[in-house]
Amino acid sequence: MAATAPSRKRRTQAERTAETREALLDATIRLLYRNGYSGTSTEAIAEEAGVSRGALHHHFGTRAQLMADVIGTVYDRERLAYEEIATETGRGTHLSDWPEMLWEVLSRPSGLAVLEILQASRSDTELATLVTPMQVRVEQMSLEAIKQQFGSGDDAGLLAGIRLFVWAARGLSIAQVLAPDPEEMRRSIDFLKLLIDGAIRAGAIDSRGRPPLPSGN
Structure with a gap:
């Protein structure tokens, strides 16, 4: 049979x-x-x-709602990607790990797709109405994740650092598309990592990005 x-x-x-x-x-x-x-x-x-x-x-x-949902979906995928990198490589516990981790994730096609939506929202009121509060929520969730990883601190200072790192990687992801040699952009990421390591060695910040405690504490 x-x-x-x-x-x-x-x-x-x-x-x-x-x-x-x-x-x-x-x-x-x-x-x-x-x-x-x-x-x-x-x-x-x-x-x-x-x-x-x-x-x-x-x-x-609507098309605008779809685009807004793309941002939320990409953020969720990026968050999982950072967790996978941390699990597989052990990176993420030091501030100097993050330029390279951000580059690995944000330079993907999905990261450039998000940039297209954010740029379009500047001149599209309907899109901006949906995207702007979502971007605020994404930053707030990123802030909470960093505080869990590195400990609490000045929220405004932490958010400033997050924005610097994220937008440095996002900006370089655009430059990568335009550059004759895309690998040149990784050298900029390596340079940012060197700057962080230098600040840590100089005592300006600790390995978690926090300024040193005042003397006597």
């Missing part, structure tokens, strides 16, 4: 919905990276994802 193939489990409606949303988000990221914001229309996204425009609007409502 011939063996019968095992029956394939039928997907639930929730699973189909999640898969469609994921396909649309991934398609949007690919198109933003390849074509920029202006070249990422809802028609192109639906075609790239292999779904109808009606399905796109059903899941996200």
